[in-house]
Amino acid sequence: MTVSPEKIRQLCLLSRLFLNQRELREFPGELERIIAFMDKLPRSETSGSEPEGAPDGTSKLSGDILGRTLSSPEALSNALTTSKDCFSVPLVIHRPIDSGQSGRQDPPSSPQRGDKE
């Protein structure tokens, strides 16, 4: 399994991550080794079994119970930016910087402002 820079770029976009120059240089090889390390599950041994996401008997939903909720000042107390009684969110959709990539802006893995070695 080869992890190409393009694959890293795609994973960064999916996971909203940005890599610095050093990480961009080192991650493909590192991830390749780790994926090879993880890739030891033989299909024949696992195909017949039922999946298990959590230890048996612990996956259950709790009932809907009325309780105290956070007040607006409490909920906003750790927020970086707020506006009146709301969280303030930077612009999510705006005109693409690169007209050739409609809907995409600032490809996440390309190092730009603030990236450090």
Place this chain on the structure above:
Amino acid sequence: MIPSSTISDHLALIRENRASIPELLGVYMSRISKNNCRIGAFLNVTSLSAEEQAGKLQTRVSAGDWPGPLTGVPVALKDNISLTGVPLTAGSRILESFTPLYSATAARRLISAGAICVGKTNLDEFAMGSSNEYSAYQPVANPYDLTRVSGGSSGGSAASVASGMALASLGSDTGGSVRLPGAFCGLVALKPTYGAVSRYGLIAFASSLDQIGPLGRCGRDVAILYNTICGPDPSDSTSQSSPTRIELGRLGQDLTGQTIGIDESAVARWAEPDVQEHFDKTVATLTRLGASIRQITLPDLDLELSTYHILANAEASSNLARYDSIHYGPGDSEAESVFERYRSTRGERFGAEVKRRILLGTYVLSEGYYEAYYQRAINSRRLIRAAYEELFSEVDLILTPTAPHSAFRLGEKRDDPIAMYESDRWTIGANLSGIPAISFPVGQTPSGLPIGCQLSAPSGREDLLCGWVHRFDNGQSLPLPTIPPSPAGEEL
């Protein structure tokens, strides 16, 4: 004044009026001032609130009241366990300005039982690591040799107790993060049955594997701590309705005739010579204490490692998606787009190991790879659990080394993630199958580094684990190591 080394002795000093709670707390605070700059165990020392609480507890004790089973016991909490109003970092720069609005259930139960929180302890960022070198702030040094790692990810919780800066602590264990530092620092460390202790208020890494667990200086201390924090919690739907509590009065009972399984070929294959030697001695001691030893074959440890890393990374990539600096966390408040904001937070404030794990988790969950990795891993998990159930139909407990080696040198494995992951070879099985496991000190290398062994038991049998460890240590702990003074004479 030399405070006692165990919780029972500490409580006796207070009950018998031989020392006051503020006096005892003062000894621990003084050690923190002297030693924390060398060890790096604490990220935040809560001295003011601790002193205030000590005064209040002493007033109650002097009036004839006894607040609880941990009255006046100084405890340290891993800095991924929330405490109202006390800043929490999870060892990450992305949470460096975060203050929780509520306390974790386990922390609240400790404090209700009379414990005093002396501070929040260092950890690998978001509990992702086995050496505590992936903390965004500083690594934690091993109190037995400051050039070596404390183990991770609960390294600060272990080092704080091992060096006498706290009498007990809480950590979290996703793949061995309580037991590995416990072994490296000469402590008893318990990973409870999944669901026995509420995860409410614990920063999530991999929710189906995470458990809060206690670290202490002997089996009895850990049993007391476990009894205090276990129990149902309506705030955590995965908490068990009636987890087993340990009858402290029966800890010393004769356990003759119980069967302990060992896999000698796996130990011979993976353990370093010092560990192998102490494992053999432990088998001999347990035999002398009445155990019947039986050879078993453990599930494939390589298969466990693969399964664990696929599941843990997949869950981590999902859990860590919330750190976008909208609800909390620092970042560029002038960012013009949400991507610019992410760049200043997720790009600059996550460390390399966290980024690696998020990318791997995203990879195994992405289209085209989900079936090949995640689906097979959750199938494999069921097979692993079934294999342990089968083993426990033959034996009462399983004994292994806790780690293949003793504490390694700082920097030795830092840039080799796979070598680091292999430190967890013996511990991840308990997380995958949900069973309890305990690490306990069984000796020291010729250079004085502690070595730990691990006992695992069927779900809900923490009483067996603490019972055997109590029989093994008889309420005794390793002596406190001597911490060399700082060359510059600096103190906290």
